[in-house]
Amino acid sequence: xxxxxxxxxxxxxxxALVACGGGEKKAGRxxxxxxxxxxxxxxxxxxxxxxARVENTGDExxxxxxxxxxxxxxxxxxxxxxxxxxxxxxxxxxxxxxxxTGGPPSAELARLGKAIYLPAGGSVxxxxxxxxxxxxxxxxRIDYGTGSLAVPRATATAR
Amino acid sequence: MVEQAAxxxxxxxxxxxxxVKDVVARWAQNYGILSFTATHGLYDHDVGYGNGDSGLxxxxxxxxxxxxxTINPNVYGTCEKAGCGQPSIEIRNSxxxxxxxxxxxxxxxxTYVHDNKFYDNATGLTTDSFASGHPGMPEECFRWENNQIYxxxxxxxxxxxxxxxSSTSFQARKPDIVCPQFQxxxxxxxxxxxxxxxQLKNNYIYDNWRYGYYLLSVPASLRGDNDPSHQEDTSNQNxxxxxVMGMSPDGKRMPNGMEVEWDGSGQGNCFENNxxxxxxxxxxxxxxxxSPVYMPANPAVLAAAAPCTAWDPNTQPDPPGxxxxxxxxxxx
Numbered sequence: 001x002x003x004x005x006x007x008x009x010x011x012x013x014x015x016a017l018v019a020c021g022g023g024e025k026k027a028g029r030x031x032x033x034x035x036x037x038x039x040x041x042x043x044x045x046x047x048x049x050x051x052a053r054v055e056n057t058g059d060e061x062x063x064x065x066x067x068x069x070x071x072x073x074x075x076x077x078x079x080x081x082x083x084x085x086x087x088x089x090x091x092x093x094x095x096x097x098x099x100x101t102g103g104p105p106s107a108e109l110a111r112l113g114k115a116i117y118l119p120a121g122g123s124v125x126x127x128x129x130x131x132x133x134x135x136x137x138x139x140x141r142i143d144y145g146t147g148s149l150a151v152p153r154a155t156a157t158a159r
Numbered sequence: 160m161v162e163q164a165a166x167x168x169x170x171x172x173x174x175x176x177x178x179v180k181d182v183v184a185r186w187a188q189n190y191g192i193l194s195f196t197a198t199h200g201l202y203d204h205d206v207g208y209g210n211g212d213s214g215l216x217x218x219x220x221x222x223x224x225x226x227x228x229t230i231n232p233n234v235y236g237t238c239e240k241a242g243c244g245q246p247s248i249e250i251r252n253s254x255x256x257x258x259x260x261x262x263x264x265x266x267x268x269x270t271y272v273h274d275n276k277f278y279d280n281a282t283g284l285t286t287d288s289f290a291s292g293h294p295g296m297p298e299e300c301f302r303w304e305n306n307q308i309y310x311x312x313x314x315x316x317x318x319x320x321x322x323x324x325s326s327t328s329f330q331a332r333k334p335d336i337v338c339p340q341f342q343x344x345x346x347x348x349x350x351x352x353x354x355x356x357x358q359l360k361n362n363y364i365y366d367n368w369r370y371g372y373y374l375l376s377v378p379a380s381l382r383g384d385n386d387p388s389h390q391e392d393t394s395n396q397n398x399x400x401x402x403v404m405g406m407s408p409d410g411k412r413m414p415n416g417m418e419v420e421w422d423g424s425g426q427g428n429c430f431e432n433n434x435x436x437x438x439x440x441x442x443x444x445x446x447x448x449x450s451p452v453y454m455p456a457n458p459a460v461l462a463a464a465a466p467c468t469a470w471d472p473n474t475q476p477d478p479p480g481x482x483x484x485x486x487x488x489x490x491x
Contacts, residue, residue, distance in 0.1 A: 037458040041466070041480045049462040049480040082469035082478045087456075089352065089464035090289040090381045095189060095212070095340030096472050097324060111291055111383050112468065129466035129480025158462035158480075159420065159440055 028062035029147050030054050033123045038151060039158040046132045048154050050142075051087050055123035062118045062144075069144050071130035071151070074137035083128035083142070086113030162186050163334050167193040168210075175199055185209045186334040190216040191258070194248060196294055202250040212340045213263035214255030214280075217248040219294045223269030243300035243356055246271035259315050259339040260285055261308075266295040272303045282343040283311040283367065288353035288393050291383035297393045299355040303362060307408065308348040310366045315339045316484035321472040342470040344369055344483040346416060353377025353393030361401040363408050364415065368487035371404045371415035375464060376424035376456055391453045394425030398447065405436025412436060414490045419444060422464075424456035437490060 033053035041047035056062050066084040073079060090112055092104060109115040118124060128142050128151075141148040160183045161168040168184035171177055171194040183206040184191030191207030191214040194200050198221035207214020223244030247269040254276050255261035261277035262284040264270065270286075277283035284306075288297035315337045324338035332338065344350060346369030349359060353376055364371040376394035379386065405414040419430070419439035429449035440460070466480030477484065 037462065039459060039462040041482065042463045043482040043485065044480065047466075047480045049466055051458040051462045051465065080479055082466055082475065082480070084465075084468060086381065086468065087458070087461045087465050088289075088377055088381055089375060089461075089467050090377065091341045091468065091470075093290050093292065096342075096470075097188070097211070097329070097338060097340060107383070108291070111381060127462070127465040129469075129478065131479040156459060159457070159460045 025059035027058050027146060028056050028060045028118070028120065029058040030062065030064075030144055030149055031057045032149065036152065037156075038154045039156050040154045041129070042158045047129060048132065048140075049127060049129045049158055050151055052126050053123050054085075054118075054126045054149070056118045056120050059120050061120060063115075064118055064144060065115045066113065069128060069142055071128060071140050072143050072148070073140050077136070078143075079133065079136065079140065080131040081128060083126070084113040085116045085118075085124045085126050087125040087127050160185070164188065165329055167191070167216075169193065171195070171197050171200070173197060177201070178203065180204055182206070183208075184214065187211065188329050188338075189340055190214075191255070192216065193218070195219050196221075198247040200248045202248070202253055204251075205253040207253075207255040207261075208257040209335055209337055210258040211338050212258070213260035214258040215250060215253065215262045216264055217250065217267050217270050218264040219266045220247040220264070220268045220270060222295060223247060223300050243269060245269070246302065249273075250275060256280060257313060257337065259337060259341070260343060261311065263287075264298075265290045266293045266298050267301060268295050268298055269300045270302070272301065273305045276307045276309075278307070278310045279313050280311045281313050281315050281339070281345045282347040282350050283308040284348070285343065285350040285352065286354055286357075287351070287377065289377045289381045293382070296382050296384070297353055297355060297377075297379070299357065301354070301357045302360070303349075303358070304360045306362045308362055308364045308367070309407065309413070311348055312346045312366075312368045312486060314345045314484070314486045316342070316345060316476075318476060321476040325472040325476075339472070342467055342483065344373060344464075344467070345485070346370070346487040347373050348415065349373065351375065351394075351397065353381075354397060355393060356396045358398045358400070359402060360398070362403075363406070364402055364404045364418075365407055366413035367415045368489055369416045370420040371418045372399060372420070374419070374421040374428070375460075376422055391425075394422075394428065395453070396427035396449070397425070397429075399430045400432055400447075402433045404433060406434065416487050416490050420460065422456040422460040423454055426450055426453040
């Protein structure tokens with residue numbers, strides 16, 4: 001089993017559906033809330049950034065971990081990605097070289113938008129950034145495990 | 160001389176009344192001289208260099224309207240109606256260079272920072288409202304005057320440095336190699352991450368190859384405050400006045416990459432009587448008193464900064480979408 005497949009399965013497993021039961025409910029599903037703003041990165045010709053709001057249009061709460069989101073090109077190939085449920089720069093409480101054993105606590109991850117619970121009907125700010133490779137086919141999609149978001153091509157450059 | 164502390168060289172916590180004078184603080188893993196939840200303090204003729212975070216750090220300082228002790232500094236928004244009051248911490252006649260940050264201070268309220276030099280750091284000075292658990296949020300009411308803030312282009316984030324830092328314990332590192340603890344925009348003079356009623360006046364700000372002055376808003380949720388009425392409570396009423404930008408005190412033209420980069424967010428932010436050599440974003444900066452209503456942030460500016468949140472020297476030393484860790488081209 002290759003690493004990509006393992007990663008994909010792990011991603012799917014990580015999107016925990018915190019549900020109250022009931023077979024008629026739709027699983028949590030992400031959609032854009034309004035139009036996403038897609039940019040070519042400042043001074044980085046192969047990098048792209050989307051700034052947007054996303055909403056959970058399903059019936060069940062989504063547990064979303066930014067580090068497990070993957071941007072995939074038009075052929076499904078994964079690209080180097082970062083993502084969080086925030087559109088503002090911020091840094092953590094702990095120095096980069098003095099992180100607590102086991103990583104930051106969940107409240108810290110939630111504050112920074114790195115791991116959140118998004119209830120049905122809720123929306124949050126969101127960014128994702130990715131790095132194109134030679135031969136990458138656009139448009140890309142943001143794979144969140146149980147679904148994906150289609151990303152328009154970049155039309156402007158970030159400042 | 161104080162040096163090589165595993166955390167901070169000089170560490171003042173919950174002190175009411177102090178003087179740190181003629182102290183040289185270098186090569187700490189984090190801060191050279193730090194005061195936290197302290198007030199009525201003076202840093203005078205100090206030097207901070209080679210520190211992993213900042214050379215000088217006055218954080219969670221008491222708000223100026225509370226320095227007579229009558230107002231609980233932890234009460235939300237204490238000074239908004241009362242005005243800025245008296246300085247809580249004064250920093251003067253000091254040097255801070257060769258650090259990741261020359262000066263930093265989360266919730267660094269009512270600091271009076273004057274007649275200092277901040278140079279050869281990645282970023283000269285920064286203050287912010289985005290770390291949770293810091294009393295005195297949101298930051299407000301600094302007065303930074305008559306400083307020289309220049310040549311802050313020291314790239315402590317190059318890939319070989321980051322690899323060394325993440326693979327070498329503090330005890331085993333060469334003491335004069337700065338290992339950054341937090342990310343910042345290399346080539347920036349002043350970075351404000353969510354502040355209010357601050358006054359940046361009559362400084363020389365030059366030869367910072369990215370931005371002279373960088374102003375970003377920070378929603379309260381990023382400090383763990385999810386009150387809906389607080390989400391637009393930063394980046395309001397900041398004044399930038401009388402600064403000479405892009406020129407040294409002896410009159411030599413030494414431009415910043417851009418004089419001002421601002422996400423456009425907030426209410427009452429304004430610029431007056433500054434001498435500028437290069438461009439700004441937005442190209443036209445508002446004169447005082449600035450916008451009477453709260454303006455939203457420009458997504459194009461957010462897009463350049465948000466991906467930098469992902470920086471981690473162990474797992475993500477070069478996050479996609481973030482150019483902060485590249486040394487900017489020297490502006491002509």
